[in-house]
Amino acid sequence: MTAPLLEVEDLDVHFPVFRGPLRRRAGTVRAVDGVSLRVMPGETLALVGESGCGKSTLGRAVLRLQEPSGGQVRFEGQDLLHLGKRDLKAARRRMRMVFQDPHASLNPRLRAAEIIGEAFTIHGCTRAERDAGVAELLTLVGLGPDFAQRFPHEFSGGQRQRLGIARALALHPSFVVCDEPVSALDVSVQAQIVNLLMELQERLGLSYLFISHDLHLVEFIADRVAVMYLGRIVETAPAAALFAGPLHPYTRALLAASPSIDPDRRAADAVIEGELPSPLNPPSGCAFHPRCPHATDQCRAEMPPLAALATGHDVRCWHAADWMAAAPARAEALG
Amino acid sequence: MTGFIIFLLATRRYMAIVGLGVLAVFFAAALAAPLIYSWSAATLVNLSQALAPPSLTLPLGADEMGRDMIARLVWGARVSLIVAGTSVSVALVAGLLIGGLCGYYDNRITFVTMRAMDAVISFPRILVAIMLITILGPGMASLTLAIAISSVPVFARLFRGPVLSLKTRDFVLASRSLGAGDMRLLFRHVMPNISALIIVQGSISLAEAVLIASGLSFLGLGPQPPVPEWGAMIAQSRSHLMSSPHVVLVPGIALFLLVLALNLVGDGLRDFTDPKAGRAIARPA
Numbered sequence: 001m002t003a004p005l006l007e008v009e010d011l012d013v014h015f016p017v018f019r020g021p022l023r024r025r026a027g028t029v030r031a032v033d034g035v036s037l038r039v040m041p042g043e044t045l046a047l048v049g050e051s052g053c054g055k056s057t058l059g060r061a062v063l064r065l066q067e068p069s070g071g072q073v074r075f076e077g078q079d080l081l082h083l084g085k086r087d088l089k090a091a092r093r094r095m096r097m098v099f100q101d102p103h104a105s106l107n108p109r110l111r112a113a114e115i116i117g118e119a120f121t122i123h124g125c126t127r128a129e130r131d132a133g134v135a136e137l138l139t140l141v142g143l144g145p146d147f148a149q150r151f152p153h154e155f156s157g158g159q160r161q162r163l164g165i166a167r168a169l170a171l172h173p174s175f176v177v178c179d180e181p182v183s184a185l186d187v188s189v190q191a192q193i194v195n196l197l198m199e200l201q202e203r204l205g206l207s208y209l210f211i212s213h214d215l216h217l218v219e220f221i222a223d224r225v226a227v228m229y230l231g232r233i234v235e236t237a238p239a240a241a242l243f244a245g246p247l248h249p250y251t252r253a254l255l256a257a258s259p260s261i262d263p264d265r266r267a268a269d270a271v272i273e274g275e276l277p278s279p280l281n282p283p284s285g286c287a288f289h290p291r292c293p294h295a296t297d298q299c300r301a302e303m304p305p306l307a308a309l310a311t312g313h314d315v316r317c318w319h320a321a322d323w324m325a326a327a328p329a330r331a332e333a334l335g
Numbered sequence: 336m337t338g339f340i341i342f343l344l345a346t347r348r349y350m351a352i353v354g355l356g357v358l359a360v361f362f363a364a365a366l367a368a369p370l371i372y373s374w375s376a377a378t379l380v381n382l383s384q385a386l387a388p389p390s391l392t393l394p395l396g397a398d399e400m401g402r403d404m405i406a407r408l409v410w411g412a413r414v415s416l417i418v419a420g421t422s423v424s425v426a427l428v429a430g431l432l433i434g435g436l437c438g439y440y441d442n443r444i445t446f447v448t449m450r451a452m453d454a455v456i457s458f459p460r461i462l463v464a465i466m467l468i469t470i471l472g473p474g475m476a477s478l479t480l481a482i483a484i485s486s487v488p489v490f491a492r493l494f495r496g497p498v499l500s501l502k503t504r505d506f507v508l509a510s511r512s513l514g515a516g517d518m519r520l521l522f523r524h525v526m527p528n529i530s531a532l533i534i535v536q537g538s539i540s541l542a543e544a545v546l547i548a549s550g551l552s553f554l555g556l557g558p559q560p561p562v563p564e565w566g567a568m569i570a571q572s573r574s575h576l577m578s579s580p581h582v583v584l585v586p587g588i589a590l591f592l593l594v595l596a597l598n599l600v601g602d603g604l605r606d607f608t609d610p611k612a613g614r615a616i617a618r619p620a
């Protein structure tokens with residue numbers, strides 16, 4: 001078995017909260033709390049969850065754009081969290097990010113060539129190398145070298161996101177965090193960008209950590225899926241297994257809430273009610289219990305572990321085994 | 336520059352164009368001063384024509400020492416523009432550095448620095464300048480320095496705000512994710528995005544600097560006689576205001592026009608650089 005490209009262990013990102021006139025520490029927001037995950041070479045791991053669950057923070061922490069407060073991140077065999085300035089800079093050649101908002105993520109004062117070429121300048125390439133690289137990248141993302149001298153405002157939303165992707169791919173990284181790369185785009189453009197990302201993955205052997213809340217998109221693009229709820233991973237499974245038989249009540253509710261044109265996939269569970277609880281003051285026991293239709297006393301008292309139910313299928317639920325057993329029956333009932 | 340003029344014409348901001356014209360005249364006069372009038376014409380005493388009223392040979396008359404007023408006016412424009420220009424440039428650079436660094440780095444040192452800036456701001460600017468000149472001694476150089484130092488805190492505070500908000504923008508994060516260092520982020524990504532603010536604030540501060548410079552010179556804290564500084568000219572001739580008003584009116588009106596022109600151009604620049612102003616759309620008359 002090959003070694004994972006990225007290995008995250010027990011990662012915490014906690015933010016202290018200060019309140020009142022004396023700015024006393026009022027508590028801690030556990031945006032990411034004890035998350036472990038791994039991404040294999042060439043694989044797409046999708047991270048799904050509703051807004052505020054900590055998926056973007058996790059994506060940033062993995063690249064050390066947000067300093068984690070604890071845990072371990074191993075990338076290409078090196079311990080990312082203990083790298084010095086120089087080694088971190090070298091590691092940034094290999095790992096990148098595509099941002100959600102293609103308007104906010106491009107400096108309005110720089111030309112396309114300067115935006116894409118920045119990585120080359122930072123990592124000490126010559127001018128000739130940079131110019132050649134920029135032209136190559138522009139062609140790679142389907143824009144063409146003619147666009148090099150334009151400013152971001154002269155591009156459409158989809159073109160801007162292509163620019164963002166070209167920037168992320170400069171100097172051949174192996175790992176890209178895609179933080180909702182298409183959710184700010186028109187539906188018609190979304191498909192083009194997703195296809196581009198998949199095509200590039202195949203051509204360049206990239207690994208993606210694909211953050212999204214669009215389950216249809218995830219089903220289409222992901223090899224494996226991790227579902228996040230309130231800073232923790234509640235279920236992780238190969239994409240096919242997850243969509244065929246979701247085990248965590250939250251995952252089931254998510255899938256049920258997502259509109260589908262497939263008549264075989266109807267809402268089996270009640271749609272979840274209520275709001276995401278405050279990560280400043282998380283519920284006792286299982287974080288999902290206040291919204292879970294199946295919650296028992298055990299759920300209210302104790303946090304369930306992330307337990308393996310099948311190969312590569314981990315669920316954080318006390319009753320996961322019951323759902324597993326009930327799954328074929330339910331499928332029959334529906335079928 | 337051409338873009339700016341076209342914008343002003345298209346949006347019918349005629350006052351700013353007038354300001355630009357007045358400014359051009361003053362700049363030309365200041366630049367050409369040594370070519371039209373010798374330094375001695377502006378400074379040598381000639382009591383035979385003391386307080387001469389405006390005439391063909393002396394278009395603006397002569398002052399109480401018999402010096403040609405127009406020569407003094409032109410040389411005075413030079414002094415004012417040099418003092419204001421230098422002090423604002425120095426203050427802009429220092430203010431940008433302090434404001435930029437204090438906005439970018441949020442720690443104990445920058446906190447103390449900004450509180451020190453606040454302490455300076457709490458005094459009237461002219462008072463700060465007087466204190467500095469008292470220490471440095473009067474003269475053109477110390478006047479320039481005093482104005483520069485007294486405006487640094489204003490710039491630092493003004494520039495810190497946008498830096499504070501710009502540094503959290505996605506494009507800065509994106510550059511960091513490529514491996515960019517702090518200096519690159521600050522000077523390549525954050526600073527260029529406040530250039531409009533720098534230009535506008537610079538032009539308006541120029542007006543303020545001209546005014547403070549002549550105010551201090553009026554008090555005798557600027558360049559010493561016989562250097563023709565407008566504020567000093569008003570101070571020296573003010574006892575003749577009733578008998579020969581031109582000796583006070585000439586530098587006074589010049590000062591008024593220059594400050595007004597700088598403010599008008601500053602307003603025009605502010606509208607020009609504001610993306611919400613709607614460039615091509617003319618304002619309803």
